[in-house]
Ligand SMILES: Nc1ncnc2c1ncn2[C@@H]1O[C@H](COP(=O)(O)OP(=O)(O)OP(=O)(O)O)[C@@H](O)[C@H]1O
């Protein structure tokens with residue numbers, strides 16, 4: 626009787642390169658026919674063409690399986706995984722190319738609490754997708770002759786600011802190929818959702834409150850008027866107010882077409898803390914979630 630031994634190295638999307646073509650996930654198989662009683666030693670060795678100076682690693686799984694000749698339902702003999710360095714910029718580029726046909730020029734509206742990284746991640750997305758970037762808070766400040774959001778709140782009140790925010794979103798809604806970082810409170814008004822959904826996809830950056838409070842405390846609370854109501858050190862002030870805001874707005878953020886949970890990304894990548902995540906890793910996940918949403922509604 627003849628038998629075949631097959632070996633397979635599974636590789637995930639991010640390992641794709643010109644070498645492997647532009648398939649998504651896949652495997653590199655090889656096989657050999659064995660004569661009766663013949664033994665074979667299998668050594669899995671792979672070189673991944675990832676050029677990177679990064680010391681970040683991800684896991685690639687390997688699998689050795691065996692099947693009888695002409696019978697392709699192989700049984701798995703051994704599975705394992707290797708840690709290989711990866712280049713997050715290359716992964717971001719691959720992901721953006723993969724998503725382009727589905728995205729079809731639709732704008733991306735980032736929603737989330739203050740400090741959730743809408744501006745930081747938004748700029749990365751706009752660069753890689755070749756989209757224009759807008760920050761709705763910054764547009765309001767520009768239109769108010771450079772007055773800061775905090776000054777606008779103080780001088781004209783919150784309702785004036787909210788009206789301006791809606792006007793800005795209405796204006797942006799007629800355009801495609803934008804990445805928009807929206808104000809943290811934009812999700813509260815239904816009208817704003819109509820504008821965001823007109824030619825856009827909404828993405829919620831869901832960041833744990835403690836991480837948000839740390840970020841905000843690091844840059845100071847002075848520019849964020851809604852934190853002025855609280856007392857205590859900057860971290861405590863931020864945490865108290867953000868907890869209240871999330872309670873009020875959680876269901877509004879959850880209306881977004883896609884959700885990017887930093888806790889989930891950290892879990893997936895094996896990081897203990899969300900603060901280990903880079904903005905690029907978050908941007909990659911945002912593209913993945915957008916792709917998932919677009920495939921679902923296609
Ligand atoms: N992944 C990250 N890791 C660590 N710090 C980050 C990350 N993303 C953003 N930050 C920092 O958090 C702060 C807030 O980020 P950013 O301005 O992008 O948030 P935002 O959602 O646009 O905030 P706002 O709505 O208040 O304008 C900045 O100091 C930024 O450098």
Ligand SMILES: O=C(O)C1=C[C@@H](O)[C@@H](O)[C@H](O)C1
Nearest residue numbers: 739762774808809810849850
């Ligand atoms: O959460 C909010 O309501 C706000 C967030 C900021 O982006 C600004 O839009 C403003 O400070 C209000």
